[in-house]
Amino acid sequence: MTLPSTQMPLRGAGAATIEEVAARAGVSRSTVSRVLGGGDRVSAAALESVKQAIAELDYVPNRAARSLASRQTLAIALVVPEDTTRFFGDPFFASIVSGVNARLASSEYILNLFIASGDPGDKTTTYLTGGNVDGALIVSHHASNTFLDRIHRTMPVVFGGRPMPAAQDGYYFVDVDNVEGGRIATSHLVETGRRRIATITGPLDMTVSDDRLQGFRQVLAEARLEPRIVENGDFTIDGGAAAMERILETAPDTDAVFVASDLMARGALRVLQARGVRVPEDIAVVGFDDSPAATDMPPHLTTVRQPSREQGESMTEVLLARLAGEDPPQATILHAELVIRDTA
Amino acid sequence: MTLPSTQMPLRGAGAATIEEVAARAGVSRSTVSRVLGGGDRVSAAALESVKQAIAELDYVPNRAARSLASRQTLAIALVVPEDTTRFFGDPFFASIVSGVNARLASSEYILNLFIASGDPGDKTTTYLTGGNVDGALIVSHHASNTFLDRIHRTMPVVFGGRPMPAAQDGYYFVDVDNVEGGRIATSHLVETGRRRIATITGPLDMTVSDDRLQGFRQVLAEARLEPRIVENGDFTIDGGAAAMERILETAPDTDAVFVASDLMARGALRVLQARGVRVPEDIAVVGFDDSPAATDMPPHLTTVRQPSREQGESMTEVLLARLAGEDPPQATILHAELVIRDTA
């Protein structure tokens, strides 16, 4: 007598175990485990009955047991040391996540996302070092984030952007050539006749910010120009606005600004418009990212496009390679390009 | 001879185990386990030496082993059945996540975020039913998301918004009174003299959308008015814009629109401005959410504020209560209120 296929999955108190599947299929645990592992070294008949038992019992292997025995979790972490506001406010992170997800889709790994500006010894770190994931992706790394070193010592890690303590042995990262990006933006400004050029940087405890500033300085030096003024921003709209206000106050004759992110450029633009300053006639503005913020509203930003989604994919690719025991390149560099629109 | 406290943590091949801690502290595994569990029923001396051993070995309990033995993971999932674009594009989700995180911070649970428009039987479902989390929070539930029922059967679940298959026994949820929200918005329009009122709805396979539409219809009926036109949107900017275009085409004499989300209202406004239609003079617009999108740029939206962050917190509160074996109310209703700004 066969059981009707429409019946409810049979289960005891909790979820079905491998033992129950084995019993129902008339084989041993080992055979079921082999089927789970890909069905190698299993006879066609056994394979068939095990598969059926699994379906009938609606069996899903217990992950804790599995990772305890196999010493791998099939999960990776994406760690973003920022608060939720910054994380959700900047489209950059959306692109990264989307890239990571895309690459992960064809793998057997799943993603655990950690948004934590957190202190060392916090729940995130404990969770990660507690063996919950096989590896980690870290973006938006600040110099002060020393707790990340603990993670780095515990498992394979791939950074998005160079980690702050310089690229040492053992550090894997996927970075955009931000020096080049800063150069491209600044060159455009110089070539279009601007001479009193200011810049709004990102947080200077991040390599991306520093690199973009370097590119800016290089091009200016080569053109025998002095930076009109360098103001610090924090990659937020309000930070950009505040920096722009300081520029207008300190150096009202500024005729161009290289802003190290689109979001900050939006803030700068808001101030400029409120003051009745014409863009690009009076002051030209070049952003950085080419995120949705660049074209969300008028004026559309002239900006430096960085391939963030690709960066997410690439980081994942490298981590997966390391997890597979391969030896991917430690440094991967992606290129930026200028996108000319309305503001410069 | 005491070991210098500055030394590197001692470890073998992998991370330290409870066994090593026990050996170093000169006690049994059980005692260490008790210390881990809160230090009850442990002598001061033992507690002290165990704590020291833990610090010296930089010991972190293996989570897989722990959850295998204790049958709990101390993790909960937040499931969002949307694609990354929608998830990051709508500030609503940022508020929810932020609320969940806030409530979780004071608990010992950690958050696993799942953004998956996913098919049934996908990795997310497998992960969840594989016993990786103790409970789940589900927001943005669509009628088609039947795979969520599997989750619901496997573990305690709390919905944000009513789940589509009506509020049955066993369904816990925290909802905003969206009917009331729709009423408030529409009443405002009626009271300010509008008579040819249209609406742009959310996806109609979601209860929130349906509820807001109900409120809209109720007030109109009470005022003995006919809806000028009802257009479907999808909670995105572009969807709102497209719907607005259809309204303008089909019913150009419309004098007000109740738009079921701020993001869609932004899209509608974009179309209106491009057409040279004055807001609110020619057409009044009321949004819904009072998310950052409402005040990001001019004109600032007249909208219905819903307490999304609070909703996230409340959902978490209910789930945590269920996990603690308590019996929280199945339905929690939050209230919406009108915020009058520039568009109506």
Added chain:
DNA sequence: ATGAAAGCGCTAACAT
């Protein structure tokens, strides 16, 4: 190709 047996690192009775 398959089963038996050992063990992954921890918690949880149960003794004492």
Added chain:
DNA sequence: ATGTTAGCGCTTTCAT
């Protein structure tokens, strides 16, 4: 207050 003894559900040698 502390140690001993069983497992939790799975993978993985090792035989056969």
